[in-house]
Amino acid sequence: MSTQLELASKQKGYVSNSNLTLFGVATALFPRVLSALKFPSAINFLHFVVIPFACGSVLWNSRSKDAKQVAISKSLLIGLFLFLISVFASALLNDAGVINAVLVYLLLAEPFILILTIVCIPMTVEGYERFRKWILQAALINMIFAYVQKYVFRLDKLIGLEDNVKGIFIGQGAGHVLGGSVAMTFAVYYFVTAKSKPLWFRIVVVLACFNHILISDTKQVLLSFIVGYVLLYLINVKDIKKTITYLVVGAVFLGIFYWAIYNFEALKPFTVWIRPEIYGPDGEATKLKFAAFRLVPQYFESPFNWLFGLGPGHTVGRLGGWMLDSYWNLLAPLGATRHPVSWEVWGAVLASWLGDQSSLFSPLFGWAGIWGDLGFVGLGTYFYMASVVWRHVCVTDLSKYLMLTVFAFALVLSQLEEPGYTLFVASMIGLGWQDQKIAVENQK
Numbered sequence: 001m002s003t004q005l006e007l008a009s010k011q012k013g014y015v016s017n018s019n020l021t022l023f024g025v026a027t028a029l030f031p032r033v034l035s036a037l038k039f040p041s042a043i044n045f046l047h048f049v050v051i052p053f054a055c056g057s058v059l060w061n062s063r064s065k066d067a068k069q070v071a072i073s074k075s076l077l078i079g080l081f082l083f084l085i086s087v088f089a090s091a092l093l094n095d096a097g098v099i100n101a102v103l104v105y106l107l108l109a110e111p112f113i114l115i116l117t118i119v120c121i122p123m124t125v126e127g128y129e130r131f132r133k134w135i136l137q138a139a140l141i142n143m144i145f146a147y148v149q150k151y152v153f154r155l156d157k158l159i160g161l162e163d164n165v166k167g168i169f170i171g172q173g174a175g176h177v178l179g180g181s182v183a184m185t186f187a188v189y190y191f192v193t194a195k196s197k198p199l200w201f202r203i204v205v206v207l208a209c210f211n212h213i214l215i216s217d218t219k220q221v222l223l224s225f226i227v228g229y230v231l232l233y234l235i236n237v238k239d240i241k242k243t244i245t246y247l248v249v250g251a252v253f254l255g256i257f258y259w260a261i262y263n264f265e266a267l268k269p270f271t272v273w274i275r276p277e278i279y280g281p282d283g284e285a286t287k288l289k290f291a292a293f294r295l296v297p298q299y300f301e302s303p304f305n306w307l308f309g310l311g312p313g314h315t316v317g318r319l320g321g322w323m324l325d326s327y328w329n330l331l332a333p334l335g336a337t338r339h340p341v342s343w344e345v346w347g348a349v350l351a352s353w354l355g356d357q358s359s360l361f362s363p364l365f366g367w368a369g370i371w372g373d374l375g376f377v378g379l380g381t382y383f384y385m386a387s388v389v390w391r392h393v394c395v396t397d398l399s400k401y402l403m404l405t406v407f408a409f410a411l412v413l414s415q416l417e418e419p420g421y422t423l424f425v426a427s428m429i430g431l432g433w434q435d436q437k438i439a440v441e442n443q444k
């Protein structure tokens with residue numbers, strides 16, 4: 001009798017941890033909606049508390065004896081610790097504020113913390129389905145918001161045009177890109193995993209998500225998914241069967257898409273940037289995109305800056321590029337620091353005729369931000385964390401593909417540090433691992 005009560009108590013604890021994790025994801029997905037309902041701006045930072053707390057709770061209550069689960073947990077914890085050291089070493093070298101270091105660490109490490117949390121939750125089939133259902137419903141709400149903004153409120157007719165179609169990321173500068181990113185991630189994940197649904201229904205869902213991209217005019221979203229597909233193809237080149245499959249599917253898609261953009265009015269915006277003259281070594285797009293790599297080294301004072309950058313939040317990451325200005329009244333009393341190179345890069349954006357045309361040409365993007373803030377050591381420790389997830393958690397091509405699309409997005413803008421998007425993808429990857437784990441256990 002006591003054993004049953006103990007088991008019931010543990011299961012109740014596990015359910016609470018699962019709920020806490022879902023609450024953390026919700027606080028990253030819906031803070032802009034809550035802000036629109038007059039919640040204080042601090043609501044945008046709540047997930048930074050909830051996700052690590054959920055992870056700590058799960059690890060504290062974990063009694064797992066699964067060797068793989070334990071090994072993944074240890075490797076991820078080591079990676080998170082090494083990355084923490086690199087962030088604070090950069091902050092110490094460059095006199096950056098402690099709050100800068102904390103926020104940059106959480107912006108970049110939080111998806112890995114969430115993956116660690118999901119991997120360590122001992123999910124049953126029912127628990128897995130419940131978690132998955134909630135995440136997919138959140139994605140569906142995002143798409144419904146976009147359709148209402150477009151077809152009911154007609155926000156695309158106001159100043160800003162299609163950029164106003166932001167889904168649940170309302171009031172956010174690049175909210176339309178985030179909304180489109182979540183929609184396409186949902187489309188790919190649902191099409192591959194919802195095998196119990198009819199093919200025609202899954203195709204309808206994909207088309208609805210693709211239309212979300214069209215009505216929000218987020219061409220860079222599709223480009224990032226294409227780049228992710230190409231990278232996955234190159235990685236699988238050793239597997240001849242997979243290579244041929246990916247090559248054929250990719251060639252057919254690109255051929256049809258290239259024909260369609262010149263023959264369907266709704267797809268005409270994709271032809272706008274097919275302009276070879278702006279992409280050469282002296283092209284305007286090239287000069288603007290790589291502006292940070294010209295300007296940031298001008299402030300290096302020692303070889304250590306190449307290793308540790310100019311300090312967390314001091315260059316072109318999400319914190320230095322956007323958040324410090326947006327939340328300065330909130331962060332300044334906490335000791336936040338800024339660096340002039342961020343404004344210089346913004347000056348390059350404002351001085352270019354391409355600066356306000358598309359985020360595709362923005363010099364403030366993920367990989368440039370990590371390099372500028374944390375240097376090559378920061379990049380190295382970040383890639384170590386990513387390699388742990390790639391080798392041990394991305395157990396399917398779908399998970400690898402989703403991870404590669406995030407890395408492709410990091411070449412465009414700061415999606416690598418956008419919690420609403422990265423935590424959504426991290427949830428998909430963590431659920432993929434849990435799905436395979438449950439399938440293996442059911443075969444025993």
